[in-house]
Amino acid sequence: MPSSPPSWVQALKPSGPQGSELLANERAQSNIAVNALAELLHTREKLERQEQLVAVLSSDKVFDKSQSQSLGRVERIQRALAKAKRIRQLAVEGQWSLEKYHAAHALLGEPTPYALHASMFLVTLREQCNAEQKKLFLEPAENYQIIGCYAQTELGHGSNVRGLETTATWNPEDKTFTLHSPSLTASKWWIGSLGRTANYAVVMAQLFIGGKNYGPHPFVVQIRDLETHQPLENVYVGDIGPKFGYNTMDNGFLLFNKLKIPHISMLARFSQVDPETSKYVRPALPTLVYGTMTWVRSNIVLDAGSVLAHGVTIATRYCAVRRQFQDRDADKNAGETQVLNYKMVQVRLLPLLASMYALHFTGRGMMKLYEENQSRLSTSSQSGQDSRSPGPEELRAGADLLADLHATSCGLKALASTTAGEGLEICRRACGGHGYSSYSGIGPHYSDYLPTLTWEGDNYMLTQQVARYLLKAARAVLAGKGTGNDTSQIMQTYLARKDKGASFDILGIDQDIVAAFAWRTAHLTFEALKHRDVEKRSWNSLLVDFWRLSTAHSQYLVVKNFYEAVSSPELTSSVDGPTADVLRKLFRLYCLYTLEREATEFFSSGAVTVRQITLTRTKAVLSLLDEIRPHAVSLVDAWKIPDWVLDSSLGRSDGQVYEDLFRRASQENPVNDLIFDPYPWNEAVLKKPLSKL
Amino acid sequence: MPSSPPSWVQALKPSGPQGSELLANERAQSNIAVNALAELLHTREKLERQEQLVAVLSSDKVFDKSQSQSLGRVERIQRALAKAKRIRQLAVEGQWSLEKYHAAHALLGEPTPYALHASMFLVTLREQCNAEQKKLFLEPAENYQIIGCYAQTELGHGSNVRGLETTATWNPEDKTFTLHSPSLTASKWWIGSLGRTANYAVVMAQLFIGGKNYGPHPFVVQIRDLETHQPLENVYVGDIGPKFGYNTMDNGFLLFNKLKIPHISMLARFSQVDPETSKYVRPALPTLVYGTMTWVRSNIVLDAGSVLAHGVTIATRYCAVRRQFQDRDADKNAGETQVLNYKMVQVRLLPLLASMYALHFTGRGMMKLYEENQSRLSTSSQSGQDSRSPGPEELRAGADLLADLHATSCGLKALASTTAGEGLEICRRACGGHGYSSYSGIGPHYSDYLPTLTWEGDNYMLTQQVARYLLKAARAVLAGKGTGNDTSQIMQTYLARKDKGASFDILGIDQDIVAAFAWRTAHLTFEALKHRDVEKRSWNSLLVDFWRLSTAHSQYLVVKNFYEAVSSPELTSSVDGPTADVLRKLFRLYCLYTLEREATEFFSSGAVTVRQITLTRTKAVLSLLDEIRPHAVSLVDAWKIPDWVLDSSLGRSDGQVYEDLFRRASQENPVNDLIFDPYPWNEAVLKKPLSKL
The missing domain is CATH 1.20.140.10 (Butyryl-CoA Dehydrogenase, subunit A, domain 3)
Structure with a gap:
């Protein structure tokens, strides 16, 4: 990082009335009850929890945000996974409630590779597993022994769920399903936490029994080895590349080549295939799955x-x-x-x-x-x-x-x-x-x-x-x-x-x-x-x-x-x-x-x-x-968003806008370590280190 | 970069009518004269020049775009400077017209650190130098022996030019100006090409003669050593940090500590200070500077x-x-x-x-x-x-x-x-x-x-x-x-x-x-x-x-x-x-x-x-x-934007949308080189290389 500015720069202050004075005047001219309003909006309990969590997160170097916008995707996503792991460790050590765990994630201000495991994967398992599946999938998932995602959208189908192409075909002879991607557009796509992180997935696939299509149903599938983390055979999986945002998340793609999975893989709370008769058992409340x-x-x-x-x-x-x-x-x-x-x-x-x-x-x-x-x-x-x-x-x-x-x-x-x-x-x-x-x-x-x-x-x-x-x-x-x-x-x-x-x-x-x-x-x-x-x-x-x-x-x-x-x-x-x-x-x-x-x-x-x-x-x-x-x-002010969460020079609660912009630009900006060679006839872009000049 | 996908993946095609067929149908159902319309919009000459330039740029590795969105700022800006240098080299070798040189820059699809030199710096010098200044500043600038920028906006003043705080005070005793930044908000800010590239700047500063303010005027100032590229004494300069976009440009800040510059530094075509009488000479056509x-x-x-x-x-x-x-x-x-x-x-x-x-x-x-x-x-x-x-x-x-x-x-x-x-x-x-x-x-x-x-x-x-x-x-x-x-x-x-x-x-x-x-x-x-x-x-x-x-x-x-x-x-x-x-x-x-x-x-x-x-x-x-x-x-189609310029899987003129999305994600995406260790109790984020497992 660049060295400190010379003393004549350090002596400079913004001209005119200072930001701190201007915000103090603003606060003085309003008679509304900021704290009471904050409690009405968020409850005192949540505000206290927020304060406590921010104290923990902001003092731990792993959560440092200062370089986030300068780094490339490879480094950012690794840092995001490290943050997700640390939050999980803190939650286990501190015996946090689920709500507190989610609140900590939300305060980070960026998605992490655990996000879809902690939300859609666990929620789906909780809602749609039968008792046996809970033991097999939900318990290890809640202990992070397996990490999952929710694979619905495909390369060719987003909005139209009925148009999904991935198939799960029932094999009565050995009581298995065959998961298959019949085309390139059948590839699962955009699936959060899938690209590099998950070793399990809930996969939505068209259920076929005896040649008849029963529509999309959810299947729990292992996709990577639990030790080596390499994709299993007949599974092709990866990250879908850079995005307009969300670059700390490994949105992924996933293709299957006639992968056999056992009967237990189909989430069975609302609909099932009877393994003996190969009959489809209709959901009792078909609308509940939209919950x-x-x-x-x-x-x-x-x-x-x-x-x-x-x-x-x-x-x-x-x-x-x-x-x-x-x-x-x-x-x-x-x-x-x-x-x-x-x-x-x-x-x-x-x-x-x-x-x-x-x-x-x-x-x-x-x-x-x-x-x-x-x-x-x-x-x-x-x-x-x-x-x-x-x-x-x-x-x-x-x-x-x-x-x-x-x-x-x-x-x-x-x-x-x-x-x-x-x-x-x-x-x-x-x-x-x-x-x-x-x-x-x-x-x-x-x-x-x-x-x-x-x-x-x-x-x-x-x-x-x-x-x-x-x-x-x-x-x-x-x-x-x-x-x-x-x-x-x-x-x-x-x-x-x-x-x-x-x-x-x-x-x-x-x-x-x-x-x-x-x-x-x-x-x-x-x-x-x-x-x-x-x-x-x-x-x-x-x-x-x-x-x-x-x-x-x-x-x-x-x-x-x-x-x-x-x-x-x-x-x-x-x-x-x-x-x-x-x-x-x-x-x-x-x-x-x-x-x-x-x-x-x-x-x-x-x-x-x-x-x-x-x-x-x-x-x-x-x-x-x-x-x-x-x-x-x-x-x-009544919304009580902590400065650490805002992460904004312009929105600082103390009004020190210009000081903070200047400090970050001059002290936290890795581009200022570069010494350009500006002349077009020199092929090199950087000067040699100064000592060698 | 990741290895090629297995053969069963390579065999897959998108389902349904192919993108190429759909676009062919679209083109067949319209009877408008695409090429004639293109020439009406752009002229045949410009279309031919574009084709020729794209052939040159797309075949040179320095202009490769495939990693741009994955890299961090430090790498992206170095690559952008390399591109700018290469275009300049090509222009000199090929004796390109100025128009062709600008056209090549525009086709790149991202700003480079030369952009403000090639536009505002040169334009200002051309319009506002007198004959002596042209020799001293414009000629070396046109030969890229000095690289410049246009420094108007300040940390505290963007829209209101009259509110600029930087001062240039006339010293009759030694016929110099003293450039000074009286406060932190006086720092020049957002100045393109200034952060790391420029060694000269046109600086807008309030002209003071005998205690009287004559308003903002332009001064040409050297800011970095032409050999070492280090800032001169009493100049503090750097890059302002990451932005929502424009990250391949080194927008910069600039502060002066009572820097003395000679009389010739004030751009003199429209207004001057008479060095003998210390009188201000008014511009003949005050409105022309807004040109x-x-x-x-x-x-x-x-x-x-x-x-x-x-x-x-x-x-x-x-x-x-x-x-x-x-x-x-x-x-x-x-x-x-x-x-x-x-x-x-x-x-x-x-x-x-x-x-x-x-x-x-x-x-x-x-x-x-x-x-x-x-x-x-x-x-x-x-x-x-x-x-x-x-x-x-x-x-x-x-x-x-x-x-x-x-x-x-x-x-x-x-x-x-x-x-x-x-x-x-x-x-x-x-x-x-x-x-x-x-x-x-x-x-x-x-x-x-x-x-x-x-x-x-x-x-x-x-x-x-x-x-x-x-x-x-x-x-x-x-x-x-x-x-x-x-x-x-x-x-x-x-x-x-x-x-x-x-x-x-x-x-x-x-x-x-x-x-x-x-x-x-x-x-x-x-x-x-x-x-x-x-x-x-x-x-x-x-x-x-x-x-x-x-x-x-x-x-x-x-x-x-x-x-x-x-x-x-x-x-x-x-x-x-x-x-x-x-x-x-x-x-x-x-x-x-x-x-x-x-x-x-x-x-x-x-x-x-x-x-x-x-x-x-x-x-x-x-x-x-x-x-x-x-x-x-x-x-x-009639707009004739080349595929290389669009750089878009979705907008490909051949309609191979899904093939291209898949190819880029699986083959050009550095995140797929990472092997995550997904378990929260392991501090490390990455697995060791596979061979060591």
Whole structure:
């Protein structure tokens, strides 16, 4: 690493008011209760755990981040595996709970090669093993004696699971399956932890019995030798190469050449092949297997708020420290203005600040819904084990609930991850030139987050499922068979009031804002239904409408969840009046900013008038920006993201932006060890070491 | 590198119709004249030069790209310098023109440490040296005996050039300047080619004479020893560290500790300090120094079309090869559909396809305007040299022209680079999961392009200059002093017709579309003028309106330039009827898609009716997508981006997407040389080499 700068450089300080002073002023001018708000968001317990974990991680050299963005992939991935191993060691030594173990991983700020073992592999085994398989696979996996991954996606098939090409053919003669990859596109691809790490995989393959295809099923397969770690015979496996991000993860490929695996390999909790009769045993609750995906999506919604908070924290603090130009209308002797005072900066950052709160509260709502559903299903599944099979009514109610949760989770996953991913890039640009430096801490975070917009259902593909659900619900309502749930109700309300018109007071009454979003969803649903059922338009020609509809519905759900959170009794018992007041302003900003961006739909549905939209744009949003501005830094402080986690010069909680950028560039940057030979006629790129000159 | 795969793997092919067949079908179904269109876009001469250069570059190992995305920064930047040197050697050996030399650099697909020397350093010296300085600085710089950079931006000041802190103080006693960095934020920062490469810099510093500040001026300064390449005394210089992209460039920092430099160092063509009297000599044409920036911005607009074409070429070809799901309304026995047939994919890609053509023709129009202006100014400047000073009328006309070109270039730079940058990310996502692989070729390109949205004027900041210009023009029109240029005319037309209403036939008459965009600009301008001049609203409160106004005006300019290109006689003489017809459809798609996205402004300005917007969305845009779809692959083929330049498995012109992804992952990926030890209780990350096990 480079030597220290000369003393005349060390004596230099940033000019003008120091970053530390500027942030202190910001904190002094806001009266919101930062700590109480932090506990409302995260609970005191989790905040304490976070503090404790950061103390452990930041003091251990193996977790050092200073070189991450300069190193190549070969070194980065080795360091990531070392980090994963160390966390596992710490967890075993300290007898951490599973939750704490996952929390430590999340604080690292980069994926590790253990990630898919610790999530999808173990979750799948827990949910889908029978008792014998638990002993054989789950127990050693939980002890890390075998390391696994979840191999579903193929080179030629991502979204379309039914199109997977890998086959598992039942051999009645020796009671085995033959796993086979019939083509190059059948290669498993993108599988996290597979490339170099895993020695086992859950492989999704088309189950063939007696020439008949029963669709994709999961098989547990050993792929590497447990001692030498070399691939087994008839297995071809490796890493798929560099990516836009996620380069600390060994996403892999996997091909099988007629590999025989025993009967026990097929995960048997929900469906089986009877080894004696070679008969396929159907799953008792076919929908239950989608539970994992719904759970994963619900988690994505919850995380999206935190992901966005990462970027908004950095950008807000930096825009409070950075000063550029004078205000044109200000006194000529005034100093330069904090960038955060410019309306063009506020209008980009503060709606995102509102979004991160909105998504957080929505994520909470989703998780609650998911847990309620899980407990109902487990009751129903237990009754199945007691050999009392659930009645048709019970099954139907379960299916209805699952359909609703499935559609909700699809739409919200798409909206939340798009908002968070695109929001991070907006934050990065709001930091001006320095946002482009890796030391901003936003870029690497953004690159690693982007896959979330594609995996667990591509964000565009998912919107079809939401639309399909809404069309079905609308048909039921028109046929007088509404289920009475919220979706049915907003459609009934719309139909009842359609001819009288809406006349919502969106600028005066919060509940009317929620109603306007509901109205727009219902309007777009019935429009789409008319196109499909009356005009008989092709599904393909309606995909764009469906995408809009899904977005509209998901925005309604966010607005509704946010409204419930800011008007709940929990809020007023947790934080004081001024804090609750600012949260309600964030609610209004989220709603009105969204409404104005989607003005055409609101206007043409008759939810609001053109005059209301103009007032929203020219008055209401600007006023809210003014009112929220003084609290911006406190509102990101309340998210309590530790400096070690932010890993950002720009977002430092102490405001020492320029000192830190300079220190990292001059002291932690390996490129400054190079001495270039700059002349084109010299073939060599580097000078000899100085002593030899 | 890993060994070859076993024979059973080598025997595998992708399933279903092969990529090569699918692309062949695409090409067969379009009747447009690909080669004629290519020549219209690029000229035959440039296409031949490109072919020749690619042959040279792709056959030289120094330009190998296969490891770029896997290597760390230290190795990547050394390789980039080696590439830059080799290109320079080839240029000298082959006596290349300057244009050919730049073309070779552009084909590399990544910046090199010579980039700022070859552009801003040499351009500045050429434009701003007097005769003596040309001999002293420009000649050795052109021979690469000194390597330079352009040091303007500072750690604390990017956008606000007047706020720069570096000082150059005139010392009359020994006729020198003292260059000094009074604070840490005064450090030059982000300066390309400075970090490790340059031994000279053009430094922008506040000129002080006798205690008075004359504003920022350029000084040529040696910063490193020409032999040892070590920094000179009282100079502290280095690389600023890793970035989101541009990691093959050594962006640098630079601090001075009261460094004395001679009188000759101040670039003297436009302003000087008289060494005898210590008097400041004012620039003859103060506006001329902005010429470089305007030139750079015009180039950005021209490039934006090509940048976007890179992403659209990749995504369009891949979406023609990738098949996923059946069309819901199709025969159950039909195979999976090409992704490009889905309306949700078309609506994302085809408007970008239209945009790349729109930006290309707009960029051409800009360059023409720039060159016209340059020749007028050089006439006027020559007359200055002939010691006939230009009269006030002449000066005013020149200033008017410059103001128009300046505003146009600001607005279009912002619109074009935002469209290209965000467009690349849309292309990446349209490729689904594989878009995230570095082998897609989009991600690295996107990361390297993003600074364009910030440099040469932050895209948000620039919009204020456009608004200021339009407000001024509107005031002149209201005062009956319109200049008769296009901007004046569209405002006069609007005022004359405002009360009668617009009633444009946007769905029938192309010229009416252009008129509708002009109408919207004029409407927004007069609205903003009312807010500022009548309602006396603060500048800050109007920044969001100004940004919208600038975007609207720039979209109008694009629409106008595109319309002129597709209705010009040059078009019909260059390409046949069907090709011209498809280009006119691209024009309509660009316009109507844009109009629909910004529907609220068009509707509330009265340019169009709500009914027209609904028809645009539900009919016109969908029809255009249907009509352009068969030509999509040919329209990207016509851009003629060589495969070596695309460097993309997904965008290969032969359609062998899956074969290439697999080959690169298994054969060119250094991570596959690692053998992990996966167990957490082992501290080591790698197994010993196999032979030692």
